[in-house]
Amino acid sequence: MRDALARLIIGDSPEIERLRQLILKVAPSRLPVLVEGPTGAGKELVADALHRLSGRSGAYVAFNVCAIPDTMFEDALFGHAKGAFTGATADSAGYLAEANGGTVFLDEIGGLPIGMQSKLLRAIETQQFRPVGGRLDRRSEFRVVAASNESLTSMVREHRFRSDLLHRIGGVVLRVPPLSERAGDVTMLATYFAERSAHQLARHVSFTPSALEALRIYEWPGNVRELRSVVEALLVFSDGPQICARDIEVALSERRIHGGGAADFAHRARLLDLLEHFDGDTALVASALGVGRATVYRRMQRLGVAPPKRASARTDSRSASDIPAISASLSSHVRENSLRIGATSSLTYGEVTQGKPSLGN
Ligand SMILES: Nc1ncnc2c1ncn2[C@@H]1O[C@H](COP(=O)(O)OP(=O)(O)OP(=O)(O)O)[C@@H](O)[C@H]1O
Ligand SMILES: [Mg+2]
Numbered sequence: 001m002r003d004a005l006a007r008l009i010i011g012d013s014p015e016i017e018r019l020r021q022l023i024l025k026v027a028p029s030r031l032p033v034l035v036e037g038p039t040g041a042g043k044e045l046v047a048d049a050l051h052r053l054s055g056r057s058g059a060y061v062a063f064n065v066c067a068i069p070d071t072m073f074e075d076a077l078f079g080h081a082k083g084a085f086t087g088a089t090a091d092s093a094g095y096l097a098e099a100n101g102g103t104v105f106l107d108e109i110g111g112l113p114i115g116m117q118s119k120l121l122r123a124i125e126t127q128q129f130r131p132v133g134g135r136l137d138r139r140s141e142f143r144v145v146a147a148s149n150e151s152l153t154s155m156v157r158e159h160r161f162r163s164d165l166l167h168r169i170g171g172v173v174l175r176v177p178p179l180s181e182r183a184g185d186v187t188m189l190a191t192y193f194a195e196r197s198a199h200q201l202a203r204h205v206s207f208t209p210s211a212l213e214a215l216r217i218y219e220w221p222g223n224v225r226e227l228r229s230v231v232e233a234l235l236v237f238s239d240g241p242q243i244c245a246r247d248i249e250v251a252l253s254e255r256r257i258h259g260g261g262a263a264d265f266a267h268r269a270r271l272l273d274l275l276e277h278f279d280g281d282t283a284l285v286a287s288a289l290g291v292g293r294a295t296v297y298r299r300m301q302r303l304g305v306a307p308p309k310r311a312s313a314r315t316d317s318r319s320a321s322d323i324p325a326i327s328a329s330l331s332s333h334v335r336e337n338s339l340r341i342g343a344t345s346s347l348t349y350g351e352v353t354q355g356k357p358s359l360g361n
Pocket of ligand 2: 043044107
């Protein structure tokens with residue numbers, strides 16, 4: 001199970017390892033789980049893993065709450081009885097009944113209208129609900145996994161989310177950290193996405209060490225989703241067998257990502273490429289940049305670029321004129337990651353917040 005999970009949720013940072021351990025613990029229990037984290041971080045993947053590892057034989061029914069018009073919620077969740085409204089020509093089950101013996105995944109649960117929140121709470125607590133136009137309650141043994149990229153605790157404070165529902169669904173909170181908090185995963189994820197695309201394109205492509213470093217130092221406001229699409233595009237547009245830092249700089253600038261910090265990102269990528277090209281010879285890097293060697297050191301220090309280890313015996317000698325002009329520079333980029341969820345004392349990553357329910361069965 002551990003191996004299967006490691007193949008599903010890629011990453012070797014301590015944060016992801018801890019998340020996988022928690023998934024293994026809570027998956028077999030019937031406890032509701034709330035998955036929090038910024039957009040593109042992998043919440044849906046976690047929900048999927050929770051069901052796969054639950055051992056539950058029923059269906060996994062996933063739906064995005066925000067995609068359902070307010071007037072359709074009851075029908076979508078609880079189903080309806082034949083004749084309930086014009087066009088209701090037969091009984092319909094609804095998501096909760098479909099998830100009998102399985103899992104219902106309520107994505108973006110913060111979008112649930114307040115009126116529906118109390119009805120959902122009752123359904124979760126009693127495992128019973130009344131279909132639209134029905135005269136009898138229906139029963140379904142479903143497990144709830146919910147996800148939100150907005151802090152539900154803040155929503156409770158702002159009276160946009162019912163505290164009783166949060167207490168019910170948030171017994172176990174799994175927090176998926178933004179990629180910027182686990183830069184250690186970037187290499188593994190980038191390699192994984194690259195190998196997958198390369199396989200589809202019947203090619204062999206690898207990253208240079210400086211390219212991987214350039215990927216690691218980027219902020220990834222769109223998290224893993226953004227990394228995946230950048231890598232997939234790089235594979236399509238690159239011709240050679242290697243992707244270097246400059247390719248990444250160009251790819252990110254072409255995505256028109258705006259905001260502060262991007263200039264530094266471009267400078268770092270350029271420095272890393274030059275250092276790699278000249279085997280760490282800062283004199284050659286300085287001459288390629290048309291600046292003094294001290295300036296190169298200062299820039300390296302300011303941008304947190306470590307001098308690469310120099311290969312001891314090189315036979316090729318390169319000069320500054322070998323380097324093609326690195327023209328593209330990122331204008332700017334915004335940290336769109338304003339949705340990042342800060343850990344609070346009551347809802348923190350991986351903590352069982354209500355009592356200490358026994359995990360597993
Ligand atoms: N650790 C991971 N390993 C492999 N793929 C991942 C990982 N994390 C995320 N992904 C991939 O990144 C993409 C975005 O992940 P996902 O849809 O789970 O994000 P999300 O947190 O639900 O985002 P949103 O809040 O925007 O719905 C998906 O293609 C997913 O498969
Ligand atoms: Mg999602």
